[in-house]
Amino acid sequence: MKDQTVLDKQMDRSPQIDTAEELTLGQTLSRAADRQGLTAGDLASMLNLNVKLVEAILEDRTADAPPAVYLRAYIKSWAPVLKLDIEQLKRRYAR
Numbered sequence: 484m485k486d487q488t489v490l491d492k493q494m495d496r497s498p499q500i501d502t503a504e505e506l507t508l509g510q511t512l513s514r515a516a517d518r519q520g521l522t523a524g525d526l527a528s529m530l531n532l533n534v535k536l537v538e539a540i541l542e543d544r545t546a547d548a549p550p551a552v553y554l555r556a557y558i559k560s561w562a563p564v565l566k567l568d569i570e571q572l573k574r575r576y577a578r
Contacts, residue, residue, distance in 0.1 A: 509543035
């Protein structure tokens with residue numbers, strides 16, 4: 484029983500993606516950034532990306548977003564910074 488409590492606490496450390504409502508990838512990332520107090524500029528600097536690209540992703544501007552292969556790679560690098568579960572992100576937003 485004690486081991487289960489420890490496991491439950493460990494699972495609580497990584498915020499889950501809000502599944503109560505269907506959010507776009509940009510909305511999910513934007514909300515997570517807001518919770519961390521990070522701006523698009525902060526993210527761009529931390530991830531070595533152009534701020535316009537980060538803004539396009541956060542705002543779901545698909546015309547300005549990178550091709551899917553790059554977006555999947557970005558999800559992998561953004562997840563730890565935004566404290567999101569990478570596997571859950573990949574399952575929900577695979578395209």
